[in-house]
Amino acid sequence: MAAVKETIDQVKGIDLDKYKYGFVTNIGSEKAPKGLNTDIVRYISAKKDEPEWMLEWRLDAYERWLTMEEPDWAKVNYPKIDFNDLYYYSEPKSDSDGPKSLDEVDPELLRTYEKLGIPIKEQAVLAGVQGARVAVDLVFDSVSVVTTFKAELAKAGVIFCPMSEAVREHPELIRKYLGSVVPKSDNFYAALNSAVFSDGSFVYIPPGVRCPMELSTYFRINEPNTGQFERTLIIADKGSFVSYLEGCTAPMRDENQLHAAVVELITHEDAEIKYSTVQNWYPGDSEGKGGIFNFVTKRGDCRGDNSKISWTQVETGSAITWKYPSCILRGDNSRGEFYSIAISNGRQQIDSGTKMIHLGKNTSSRIISKGISAGKSSNTYRGLVSAHRKATGARNFTQCDSLLIGDQCSAHTVPYIEANTPSAQFEHEATTSKISDDQLFYCTSRGLGEEEAVALIVNGFCKEVLQKLPMEFAVEAQSLVGISLEGSVG
Amino acid sequence: MSSDFLNIENLVVEVAGKPIINGLNLTMAPGEVHAIMGPNGSGKSTLSYALAGRNGYEVTGGSVTFLGRDLTQMSPDERAAAGVFLAFQYPIEIPGVATMTFLKEAINAQRRARGLDDLPTPQFMRLVREKAKALKVSDDMLKRPLNVGFSGGEKKRNEILQMALLEPRLGVLDETDSGLDIDALKVVAEGVNSLRAADRSFLVITHYQRLLDHIVPDFVHVMAGGRIVRSGDKSLALELEREGYAEFETGMGQSAA
Ligand SMILES: Nc1ncnc2c1ncn2[C@@H]1O[C@H](COP(=O)(O)OP(=O)(O)OP(=O)(O)O)[C@@H](O)[C@H]1O
Ligand SMILES: [Mg+2]
Numbered sequence: 001m002a003a004v005k006e007t008i009d010q011v012k013g014i015d016l017d018k019y020k021y022g023f024v025t026n027i028g029s030e031k032a033p034k035g036l037n038t039d040i041v042r043y044i045s046a047k048k049d050e051p052e053w054m055l056e057w058r059l060d061a062y063e064r065w066l067t068m069e070e071p072d073w074a075k076v077n078y079p080k081i082d083f084n085d086l087y088y089y090s091e092p093k094s095d096s097d098g099p100k101s102l103d104e105v106d107p108e109l110l111r112t113y114e115k116l117g118i119p120i121k122e123q124a125v126l127a128g129v130q131g132a133r134v135a136v137d138l139v140f141d142s143v144s145v146v147t148t149f150k151a152e153l154a155k156a157g158v159i160f161c162p163m164s165e166a167v168r169e170h171p172e173l174i175r176k177y178l179g180s181v182v183p184k185s186d187n188f189y190a191a192l193n194s195a196v197f198s199d200g201s202f203v204y205i206p207p208g209v210r211c212p213m214e215l216s217t218y219f220r221i222n223e224p225n226t227g228q229f230e231r232t233l234i235i236a237d238k239g240s241f242v243s244y245l246e247g248c249t250a251p252m253r254d255e256n257q258l259h260a261a262v263v264e265l266i267t268h269e270d271a272e273i274k275y276s277t278v279q280n281w282y283p284g285d286s287e288g289k290g291g292i293f294n295f296v297t298k299r300g301d302c303r304g305d306n307s308k309i310s311w312t313q314v315e316t317g318s319a320i321t322w323k324y325p326s327c328i329l330r331g332d333n334s335r336g337e338f339y340s341i342a343i344s345n346g347r348q349q350i351d352s353g354t355k356m357i358h359l360g361k362n363t364s365s366r367i368i369s370k371g372i373s374a375g376k377s378s379n380t381y382r383g384l385v386s387a388h389r390k391a392t393g394a395r396n397f398t399q400c401d402s403l404l405i406g407d408q409c410s411a412h413t414v415p416y417i418e419a420n421t422p423s424a425q426f427e428h429e430a431t432t433s434k435i436s437d438d439q440l441f442y443c444t445s446r447g448l449g450e451e452e453a454v455a456l457i458v459n460g461f462c463k464e465v466l467q468k469l470p471m472e473f474a475v476e477a478q479s480l481v482g483i484s485l486e487g488s489v490g
Numbered sequence: 491m492s493s494d495f496l497n498i499e500n501l502v503v504e505v506a507g508k509p510i511i512n513g514l515n516l517t518m519a520p521g522e523v524h525a526i527m528g529p530n531g532s533g534k535s536t537l538s539y540a541l542a543g544r545n546g547y548e549v550t551g552g553s554v555t556f557l558g559r560d561l562t563q564m565s566p567d568e569r570a571a572a573g574v575f576l577a578f579q580y581p582i583e584i585p586g587v588a589t590m591t592f593l594k595e596a597i598n599a600q601r602r603a604r605g606l607d608d609l610p611t612p613q614f615m616r617l618v619r620e621k622a623k624a625l626k627v628s629d630d631m632l633k634r635p636l637n638v639g640f641s642g643g644e645k646k647r648n649e650i651l652q653m654a655l656l657e658p659r660l661g662v663l664d665e666t667d668s669g670l671d672i673d674a675l676k677v678v679a680e681g682v683n684s685l686r687a688a689d690r691s692f693l694v695i696t697h698y699q700r701l702l703d704h705i706v707p708d709f710v711h712v713m714a715g716g717r718i719v720r721s722g723d724k725s726l727a728l729e730l731e732r733e734g735y736a737e738f739e740t741g742m743g744q745s746a747a
Pocket of ligand 2: 536664
């Protein structure tokens with residue numbers, strides 16, 4: 001496995017702090033005034049040149065949000081967020097006319113993504129060694145700056161564009177699907193997002209089409225004191241397939257930054273969506289200063305029979321993570337999967353897991369969660385598996401493994417199970433282990449450095465999940481595992 | 491007598507605040523095989539861990555010089571890169587990490603420490619296959635997670651395979667023969683013998699003369715109470731086999747007091 005070598009190379013490449021994506025892009029920005037009120041909602045809607053119905057939808061969400069309380073059941077502690085002390089909209093100055101083709105994008109922005117190692121030049125990607133092609137949507141603060149391979153995707157009938165564009169160009173799809181999986185008032189952060197969401201990606205795969213390439217979105221928060229509220233909507237029509245990946249980074253800043261996204265997935269009959277995330281928002285420094293507050297609602301609806309949604313996540317960043325990618329298994333024989341690696345180090349706090357809601361007949365779900373805690377972090381798996389009265393033959397398998405590094409971190413597993421049909425078969429297995437001194441000594445006595453040894457052991461621990469990532473990203477994720485745990489031993 | 495290969499002088503090693511090695515002296519020249527025998531609890535494994543640099547095995551007195559360097563100041567991985575290899579008495583399991591992967595990481599880590607490039611994968615594969623075949627380590631074992639579910643004998647063969655691939659200057663074998671059936675013992679001994687070279691030495695810890703029939707030592711030492719209490723040639727092992735350690739019991743009593 002080249003992972004360890006790459007990990008080490010990358011670790012060596014890091015200058016002062018561990019987070020290598022912590023640089024700031026110096027580019028002018030245009031922001032909405034600070035704070036949140038109906039004027040801000042109107043400002044965002046106007047910026048995006050939205051139709052009246054979209055504004056109404058946002059205003060309705062805002063009204064609902066005002067009546068809601070911040071949830072406090074998760075095992076995370078953070079200072080109260082002053083929602084009026086934030087910017088809700090920021091766009092890089094040169095980009096006020098919305099996304100363009102690659103050659104028109106501000107070179108400073110492109111350099112940012114190059115520095116992040118993201119393949120954006122279509123020719124460069126085409127010339128890639130493995131011939132792997134990935135279409136990318138780049139979201140910088142509140143704006144999508146460029147989407148690649150659009151023309152080629154259009155030939156296959158695939159729509160892949162920024163959300164703001166979809167609202168203007170494909171209103172029939174947006175009106176039909178937006179909020180149909182995560183309703184506006186689903187929860188506090190989802191309501192907030194519904195009111196002020198800025199950009200994100202929209203994907204529609206027509207019936208019978210297998211999307212000809214990986215789709216991916218890279219989110220970058222650059223501006224200080226600015227929240228990012230992206231919205232992603234993916235629809236896989238009958239018999240179609242798409243694999244989608246999102247990646248996220250942010251500069252190192254001393255203050256916390258809010259990120260509250262909503263992702264909705266819909267699969268019709270016989271369709272499949274594979275959604276992968278490599279989340280590497282700035283986690284804050286080792287003392288817990290700064291970092292992203294990541295409050296995310298992700299949910300997939302297996303609407304059609306025999307459809308399938310699979311979530312794979314590698315969560316290494318953010319100061320606070322509050323995130324439960326879920327599946328509603330509505331169609332008969334539909335299947336939901338959740339594969340997760342959640343790594344916490346320093347003072348990071350993760351409360352993450354999934355919900356598998358079995359509604360249709362003979363539905364099945366599988367949950368594999370690998371939590372790794374190091375430093376003084378806290379790592380909680382929270383999951384719900386439920387079967388409706390009519391969900392005869394529902395099956396679930398859950399495996400939750402926690403690995404502790406050091407003795408100042410903690411891991412918790414909170415599984416809820418609700419089976420309302422006697423025919424449901426739910427299995428749950430959980431383990432907690434530590435990287436032992438014996439294992440470390442064994443590896444180091446063979447010549448591996450201590451951090452190489454930890455990276456190797458941890459990669460072994462979460463191999464099952466790493467294997468679920470698209471090939472092109474598996475290597476990146478493996479190295480990330482090593483980097484995130486730098487400084488966790490010795 | 492001193493050597494610029496390995497020189498252990500008056501070594502004291504404490505574990506959990508308790509001295510286990512009590513002023514041990516041992517000198518090895520390149521190309522030699524030394525056997526260490528001695529009763530249970532006499533400190534043989536402790537000596538091997540101290541040489542490999544295990545945490546918690548604190549050198550509180552004396553010195554260990556290996557190829558002109560002060561071994562006690564080096565981390566385990568530095569010692570490995572300098573050519574020290576320990577075949578564990580109880581090899582450790584690492585779930586999820588394929589044996590093949592581990593071997594590759596280990597080889598390349600040491601190569602990098604010596605300023606060499608990583609071994610190209612095809613070359614590495616050829617090398618592993620060749621060495622594995624000689625030690626009767628199956629392809630299936632190479633694919634399985636390191637030591638997980640390996641039988642006692644498989645674990646020991648895997649240790650020798652690692653040694654064969656890493657080509658250390660000093661191989662410390664801690665009871666590599668225990669748990670081996672007669673055939674496996676021969677395979678392992680042949681593996682070790684094929685590694686014997688003018689610039690490579692072995693410290694072979696064992697309870698049984700049987701192993702020394704195959705790996706013929708230049709010197710045999712008896713360890714008791716944390717020090718070497720007697721040294722001789724290979725005939726000493728035969729004598730011990732006949733007469734046991736009774737002669738050294740008092741010695742042990744004294745040093746433990
Ligand atoms: N971690 C430890 N804490 C306390 N005592 C220890 C520890 N490790 C070793 N010892 C003690 O040190 C002594 C020497 O142990 P060691 O394992 O070196 O013996 P050995 O000669 O290898 O024995 P055997 O032939 O049974 O393998 C024993 O009395 C043992 O109990
Ligand atoms: Mg022993």
